Amino acid sequence: MGNIESKKQHSKQASEMDKMMKDASHITGGGVLAFITELIKIVLIALAIIIPVRYFLIKPFYVNGASMEPTYQNREYLIIDEISYRFSEPIRGEVVVFKYPEDPSQFFIKRIIGLPNERLVVQDGSVVLYNSQNPNGLTLNEPYLSDNIITVGFSDVKLGKGEYFVLGDNRTASLDSRRFGPLMKDELIGKVWLRGWPLNRIGVLQHYSFGF
Structure with missing residues (x-):
């Protein structure tokens, strides 16, 4: 059992x-x-x-060319803020991306220099602005430019409502508003927000502020 x-x-x-x-x-x-x-x-x-x-x-973009040197180098990887300009106006000194007016398949990166309703004169290697704050003209101080860079060429432009004058930081090697004229706000895709490459230059980008 x-x-x-x-x-x-x-x-x-x-x-x-x-x-x-x-x-x-x-x-x-x-x-x-x-x-x-x-x-x-x-x-x-x-x-x-x-x-x-x-x-x-x-939106991500690669810098192609030397027109924004020394601020942005060829083949750097940038992230563009596309939403800010839907709620605010572009500011002088901001670096923006837009489609090249003469060939929309190409994207350009430049810096905003002239604002709506201003007069902008490029002459004798300098940029002079005329606006309500500076009716007699103000020669723009641009510390982000290399010491040996001057703004070549001649332009005398009266910007209308919603128009912006853009220039590359490498003034001798930049195709910009001196050639194709002002841009409208709705032509601006967005402003540069972050650098994602190269590794030693990664970071959120600060735009130079002129204060006016």
């Missing part, structure tokens, strides 16, 4: 063990499925956030 009871006890324990293994297997399977489901949810939520941000709020 003792032997039979032992066999019965062993059989009962084996049955309970089988049931536990099945339950454990079920739990494990459910855990993997739940993990995959949650992972899919996270990916979908991330895409729902990233896609609008990528196409409507910020």
Whole structure:
């Protein structure tokens, strides 16, 4: 009898063990499925956030050329803020990206120098602004330019409502408003916000402020 009871006890324990293994297997399977489901949810939520941000709020650009040296170098990777100008006006000194008026397939990067309703004169290597604050003209001090850079050429432009005059920081190697004229606000894609490459120059960018 003792032997039979032992066999019965062993059989009962084996049955309970089988049931536990099945339950454990079920739990494990459910855990993997739940993990995959949650992972899919996270990916979908991330895409729902990233896609609008990528196409409507910020956009990446590579600098192509030397027209903004020394501030921005060739092949630097920049992130552009596309939303700010929907709620505020561009400010003198901000660096902006826009489509080249003579070939919209090309994107240009330049600095805003002249604002709406101002007169701007490029002459004798300098930029002179005429506005309500400076009716007699003010020669612009531009500390972001290299010491050996002068603003070549001649321009005398009266900017209208919503018009902006842009120049590259490398004035001797820049195709800008001296050639193609002023830009309208709605032609500005956005302003430079962050430098993502190279690694030693990564960071949020501060635009030079003239204070007027």
